Amino acid sequence: MTVMNQPDIDTLRHVPVAPQEHLINGAAVSASDGGTLDVVSPIDGTVLTTLARGTAVDMDKAVAAARTAFADQRWAGQSPAARRKVMLRWAELIEAHALELAVLGVRDNGTEINMALKAEPGSAAGTIRYYGEALDKVYGEIAPTAGKVLGLVHREPVGVVGAIIPWNFPMMIGAWKLGPALAMGNSVVLKPAETASLSLIRMAELAHEAGLPDGVLNVVTGEGAVVGEAMGLSMDVDVLVFTGSGATGRRLLEYAARSNLKRVYLELGGKSANIVFADAPDLDEAARVAAHGIFRNSGQVCVAGSRLLVEGSIHDEFVAAVVKHAEKLKVGDPLDLANDVGAVNSERQLSQNLQFVETALGEGSKVASGGARILQETGGYYMAPTVVTGVRPESNLFQREVFGPVLGVTPFADEGDAIRLANATVYGLAGGVWTSDLSRAHRMIRRVRTGVVHVNTYGGADATVPLGGVGQSGNGHDKSLHALDKYVDLKTAWIKL
16 A cells, blocks of 8 residues: 655645546547536635536447447456456556545545545455455355256346446445446446546546456446436446435436336435443543544545434533544645545535534524534635534434534433434434443344444444445445345256256
8 A cells, every 4th residue: 555645645636637538438438519527626626627528328328338348248258267367456556556546536525635545545445356356256056956956046247237426435435336246247337426536537447457348347427417317217227336315316216117127226325323321431432433433524424423322421521522522633635644634525515514504503402513614715615523412303413414524412311212312213324332231232233223333433344244224224235245246146047957
């Protein structure tokens, strides 16, 4: 992994970024109508470069290229050992270009560089390597049939996968989709977010440099309402995977129903409860982790612990400790190693965050720290880490995902009350429990209805375990060997002997 130092970062931050085009069938391609979108850096509000503003025609071309590549077996027909070699080489190239990729991504989406290097190229390389190592270890099955019959179960690639990636961790989440999809021999069309496309385009270029055949991985940039819709309505996309908002997820399900009934896997929003009991093993450590669990990357993390539930007997002192740790976090230029928190992704997102705080105040809550835009003189989009107390279960801040650096605090009376409050939203993506009582920890794991439960920690789960939610946090799972199931079809062979 590249070692960071400020001079290298300062050099890379000024490297001009050429206008970006689609990647279709191994070639850079402009939008069919010549349209472009400005890429505005959240660091200072300046235009960094442009993207091809994709059309439905562009998406159709990319899907056709992926279908042709799958049909002629240029990738799916290669031996597992051959595909493994390409994927491991791809992981090596991502690591070799880690600092370049991280800085490019930070200029595009505003994540602090200290987090970005590990969470973006570092995580992406690890994920690609994980699935590269796994792909030649996936076996079929022999069914327990009668002696005169042989029943075989084959795992075959589904065909063409459409992947729509969000803007908060584009490389990390992109790799969660690309790794297992390509490992199983599929072709992919990737649609990055409009406000975080640059690092994914470069990552796709490195895949081709590693030996991935033309047409197997295609990238189409542009607006979700145009190219995302075209992907969802395509009759030639077999599986659609998406991470993002519930509203968009619903539209994608509708598109699938209106087209070819493609399978759709959705990783949607979260309103994760971080539950702190009075017997937590280290309350100050719990407060520090609670602050980092919501404020890193400006709260733009799907599993962020955005609801803090605190046992009533320690509420005031614990909130004071969280505020202390929050106010220690230095917010500013995400390419400055001295800063802990970077920029909000866009001016629109910043405005939405501030509106949540205003609404919370109108509902009777109080701001214990933060609550305002800061560093406006830079031209960038920055917000102070914000702690809001007195958040009631029926309030907007308790029920809706902010996706920003806003923590809502609610007291609870006992274990039963904590479970009731934790489960009192439509979401179920992640959560946390802090307690020294082992029995209570296991009870909470069973009773909190969510896909991930952290105990005496928050975050940090690696590729070996799945990430997925329940309720309106979506379906399907990224990460782990379980993710491979989304990208294969089961085929039965019934042979009379």
